[in-house]
Amino acid sequence: MTLPLELGGRTVSSVSIFDDQEDVRQSYQETVTDSGLKPILEPGPLPDDPESVAALMLRADAAIWDHHLRVKSYSSKNGAEWVAECTRANWPALLCTKWEGAAPDEIRRYRRFIPVLLNPSDLSPDSLRTGLAICCDELAGRVRPTRRGWRTLVRVEDASEGMVYVILPSWNANEVVALPLRDLPTDLRPLATEGRRFHTKVNLGAETQSELFFFDWEPE
Amino acid sequence: MCPGRPAKMQARFRFTPDILRRLGEELNPSLDQGILELVKNAYDADAHECRIELRGTDQPGGSVRVADDGFGMTAEDIIGGWLVLGRSTKSALRPTPLGRLPSGSKGLGRLAALRLGRTATLLSRPSAESAVEYVLTIDWDAFEGVSLVDDVPLTIVGRPRPKGAASGTDILLADLRTCILPGDVKRLSRALVLLADPFVQDPSSFQPILSAPEYADAEAFVQHRYFGDAEFHLTAVLDEAGRAHATVTDWQGATLFKALHSDLTAARHGAHYRCPRATFDLWAFILNRNSFASRASTLAEVKLWLQAFGGVHLYLNGLRVSPYGGPANDWMEMNLRRAQIAEERPSTNNSIGRLAVSDAQAALLQKTDRSGFVEGEAFHELKAFATDALEWMGKRRLELADQRRSKARVEAPRQTERSRHLVEKAIESAPKRKREELKGAFDSYNRSRDREVDALRREVQLYRTLSTAGITAATFAHESSGNPIKVITLSARTIERRGKIALRAEYASLLARPVESILASVASLAVLGSATLSLIDHSKRRVGRVDVYAVIQGILTTFQPFLAGREVSVETELAAGNPYLRSSHAAIEAILTNLLNNSLASFERVQPHTRRILIRTTITAHVLRLSVLDNGPGIAGIALDDIWLPGETTRPNGTGLGLTIVRDTVRDIGGEVSAREHGELGGAEFTIELPLLGV
Numbered sequence: 001m002t003l004p005l006e007l008g009g010r011t012v013s014s015v016s017i018f019d020d021q022e023d024v025r026q027s028y029q030e031t032v033t034d035s036g037l038k039p040i041l042e043p044g045p046l047p048d049d050p051e052s053v054a055a056l057m058l059r060a061d062a063a064i065w066d067h068h069l070r071v072k073s074y075s076s077k078n079g080a081e082w083v084a085e086c087t088r089a090n091w092p093a094l095l096c097t098k099w100e101g102a103a104p105d106e107i108r109r110y111r112r113f114i115p116v117l118l119n120p121s122d123l124s125p126d127s128l129r130t131g132l133a134i135c136c137d138e139l140a141g142r143v144r145p146t147r148r149g150w151r152t153l154v155r156v157e158d159a160s161e162g163m164v165y166v167i168l169p170s171w172n173a174n175e176v177v178a179l180p181l182r183d184l185p186t187d188l189r190p191l192a193t194e195g196r197r198f199h200t201k202v203n204l205g206a207e208t209q210s211e212l213f214f215f216d217w218e219p220e
Numbered sequence: 221m222c223p224g225r226p227a228k229m230q231a232r233f234r235f236t237p238d239i240l241r242r243l244g245e246e247l248n249p250s251l252d253q254g255i256l257e258l259v260k261n262a263y264d265a266d267a268h269e270c271r272i273e274l275r276g277t278d279q280p281g282g283s284v285r286v287a288d289d290g291f292g293m294t295a296e297d298i299i300g301g302w303l304v305l306g307r308s309t310k311s312a313l314r315p316t317p318l319g320r321l322p323s324g325s326k327g328l329g330r331l332a333a334l335r336l337g338r339t340a341t342l343l344s345r346p347s348a349e350s351a352v353e354y355v356l357t358i359d360w361d362a363f364e365g366v367s368l369v370d371d372v373p374l375t376i377v378g379r380p381r382p383k384g385a386a387s388g389t390d391i392l393l394a395d396l397r398t399c400i401l402p403g404d405v406k407r408l409s410r411a412l413v414l415l416a417d418p419f420v421q422d423p424s425s426f427q428p429i430l431s432a433p434e435y436a437d438a439e440a441f442v443q444h445r446y447f448g449d450a451e452f453h454l455t456a457v458l459d460e461a462g463r464a465h466a467t468v469t470d471w472q473g474a475t476l477f478k479a480l481h482s483d484l485t486a487a488r489h490g491a492h493y494r495c496p497r498a499t500f501d502l503w504a505f506i507l508n509r510n511s512f513a514s515r516a517s518t519l520a521e522v523k524l525w526l527q528a529f530g531g532v533h534l535y536l537n538g539l540r541v542s543p544y545g546g547p548a549n550d551w552m553e554m555n556l557r558r559a560q561i562a563e564e565r566p567s568t569n570n571s572i573g574r575l576a577v578s579d580a581q582a583a584l585l586q587k588t589d590r591s592g593f594v595e596g597e598a599f600h601e602l603k604a605f606a607t608d609a610l611e612w613m614g615k616r617r618l619e620l621a622d623q624r625r626s627k628a629r630v631e632a633p634r635q636t637e638r639s640r641h642l643v644e645k646a647i648e649s650a651p652k653r654k655r656e657e658l659k660g661a662f663d664s665y666n667r668s669r670d671r672e673v674d675a676l677r678r679e680v681q682l683y684r685t686l687s688t689a690g691i692t693a694a695t696f697a698h699e700s701s702g703n704p705i706k707v708i709t710l711s712a713r714t715i716e717r718r719g720k721i722a723l724r725a726e727y728a729s730l731l732a733r734p735v736e737s738i739l740a741s742v743a744s745l746a747v748l749g750s751a752t753l754s755l756i757d758h759s760k761r762r763v764g765r766v767d768v769y770a771v772i773q774g775i776l777t778t779f780q781p782f783l784a785g786r787e788v789s790v791e792t793e794l795a796a797g798n799p800y801l802r803s804s805h806a807a808i809e810a811i812l813t814n815l816l817n818n819s820l821a822s823f824e825r826v827q828p829h830t831r832r833i834l835i836r837t838t839i840t841a842h843v844l845r846l847s848v849l850d851n852g853p854g855i856a857g858i859a860l861d862d863i864w865l866p867g868e869t870t871r872p873n874g875t876g877l878g879l880t881i882v883r884d885t886v887r888d889i890g891g892e893v894s895a896r897e898h899g900e901l902g903g904a905e906f907t908i909e910l911p912l913l914g915v
Binding site: 021023024027028030031034068098120121123124125157158160163165176178186189190191193195196 | 491
């Protein structure tokens with residue numbers, strides 16, 4: 001029996017499931033079914049062309065994505081990138097992956113467009129419905145305080161091995177946040193050396209550094 | 221508004237005499253820096269020579285004289301320039317007749333120097349007015365009794381110049397308020413000797429001379445010029461367009477490596493450097509007896525010389541800028557980089573360098589207190605140019621070292637074989653009665669040596685195998701633990717949910733325990749995958765501040781499922797505070813993880829009733845004492861000194877590397893480690909002492 005979600009003018013009654021492993025898709029299927037929604041298993045391989053991607057997004061009302069999708073030939077992009085694309089296309093999508101295994105560097109650059117990141121061990125019918133509600137809210141412009149971006153000062157503590165280590169004094173002056181150098185605009189990368197300061201927008205309401213994302217870096 | 225008062229009134233800023241002290245000696249407290257400013261004024265005046273004399277300065281009341289042979293100042297120059305404080309650098313960037321770019325003084329350092337004595341007397345003979353000289357005496361005590369600086373008039377007296385008197389400027393600072401200590405003189409002499417680029421031997425260049433024995437010593441020292449004994453000479457050139465190239469030559473002048481701009485800037489994707497043009501020279505020495513065996517100078521001489529002048533000095537428009545390259549000033553972080561990658565890296569103790577910048581546009585601004593440059597984009601780009609060149613040289617030297625090692629690896633067995641033949645031949649030529657004895661001894665030596673080589677080969681192979689295991693685990697983390705764990709977790713939770721609905725009250729008795737067991741086991745499995753990946757997280761290898769207790773807590777949280785699974789309780793007795801030190805998270809983690817692994821392994825040999833591990837810390841002065849104790853069987857079956865040796869283990873299939881890693885890591889941090897066979901809890905006790913930065 002389906003129990004569609006009615007979320008501010010949007011009805012979610014079906015959820016596409018994207019994972020490169022069939023047995024994992026089937027496990028997700030059980031949780032989606034138990035949450036009162038209709039599961040749509042996507043066996044892949046996933047398309048790259050915009051038309052096919054648009055058609056993919058019409059097959060269900062929302063989606064749940066694994067992150068590691070490039071290990072086999074399931075997809076040319078990882079789940080974080082897909083969820084960001086879905087969000088920009090106004091299609092509710094949440095990412096379901098273990099944070100450590102996913103490597104924070106891979107996900108942070110897309111985090112701004114990932115309203116919900118769930119650990120698979122925390123996935124349940126309740127958390128799925130709540131997560132989809134949060135996604136729909138954010139698409140409707142109701143962004144939670146932990147996801148709202150604020151202009152702030154960022155200080156570079158160190159840069160090595162393709163990573164930049166920064167402090168956000170407005171967030172936590174004692175915690176160093178690591179981001180890949182490639183996440184900075186090209187013209188700022190050579191300037192990211194110890195002691196340099198930049199202004200950028202960050203969701204300062206985030207509770208942990210895994211939730212932080214950076215955007216709108218200001219040119220020198 | 222009061223009737224009779226005009227509608228507008230003229231006003232201007234005025235200054236109390238206090239401002240002289242605040243802008244002078246308070247902003248520029250260093251005596252040698254103040255005198256250097258007077259010397260730089262001589263450079264700006266195209267002087268060839270500038271003499272500094274200290275008279276009776278070992279006690280208050282002495283005097284300092286700074287006299288040069290530059291083009292001097294007219295009365296207008298004195299009024300409109302010398303007496304004007306705080307003028308912006310950009311307005312004075314026209315080259316002098318000798319082509320020197322002015323040093324950009326705002327006059328505040330000069331003010332500080334002038335205020336060293338109770339009086340300052342300026343005598344100037346301008347080259348533009350060959351028959352005249354001008355004298356100005358400033359009595360600083362006169363400023364004490366007035367409200368405003370303007371209330372003290374200064375009089376410049378013009379008078380006929382004595383016949384034959386050359387142009388120049390002579391400043392006398394009389395009745396010094398304090399004495400000048402020997403340490404100040406030494407610092408001043410070092411600064412003077414380095415001021416006008418002694419790296420370039422040009423007899424027509426600017427020569428500051430200090431009348432003091434320390435100066436003669438320092439001057440002699442820098443004149444020795446051991447550059448020819450450097451093993452490597454790096455020259456990197458940055459042009460106006462921000463493009464760089466570099467070469468490295470050996471001590472005989474042969475080119476070893478060459479780099480184009482793209483080679484130097486790979487890490488910044490070829491971006492041009494946005495700073496003035498510059499040339500960077502670095503002479504790197506290998507300070508061991510072997511490399512100096514064939515050199516003219518001695519190792520001791522060069523070491524002393526580098527101690528006095530080592531480091532990278534920065535020259536702007538021909539003059540040295542303090543504090544770059546000063547004692548204990550490692551502004552290019554060469555020592556830090558060497559700490560991170562020790563091999564083939566220069567440090568301030570074994571190299572000397574000069575970064576000469578030509579800045580006609582004043583892109584580089586010196587701070588008002590002369591403590592270096594304002595660290596804007598131009599400075600950072602300049603530093604990046606020099607550090608990129610150093611980095612490139614380091615990599616090329618490493619390649620060379622690697623090639624040498626490969627060659628040695630191939631050559632070594634051949635050399636051994638040749639040596640063996642020589643010895644065997646020598647034995648054959650020995651008297652018959654000694655031959656058997658020698659042969660036996662040599663055979664025994666060969667066997668020991670072969671065993672040693674085998675042991676080393678096995679150790680290297682073990683490190684490689686363990687590294688490969690780690691790499692493989694990381695590569696296959698997704699398949700090995702990620703997916704199966706996801707399936708098991710999701711499926712177990714589905715069973716739990718549906719079981720509760722279908723079986724209601726009977727669920728608890730029928731399915732609750734097995735489902736909980738599945739979920740708990742899966743949690744342990746998940747930890748193995750994430751713990752493995754967590755250990756190789758690159759951000760943990762970054763050297764910086766490490767909060768020790770945060771690392772301890774992190775490890776205990778990560779290991780919790782394993783510890784629970786093995787029924788091991790870990791207690792902590794941590795001293796108050798938040799001790800931190802300079803290292804990497806990975807290093808502290810490696811120490812603690814290996815000690816915990818050691819304790820866990822010991823419980824497999826003997827089964828105590830309760831398995832306990834205690835982690836205790838005490839803090840004394842700036843040392844953290846970290847102890848890990850257990851109630852296992854202790855250290856037995858192996859000598860206490862041998863437990864640290866690689867390959868030594870009492871465990872079947874043990875690697876024997878855990879405690880070696882602990883020992884080596886502790887030593888790298890500058891700490892000490894020791895062990896007791898049977899500690900307070902009855903089992904092994906390991907104690908580590910680590911130097912702290914703070915608590």
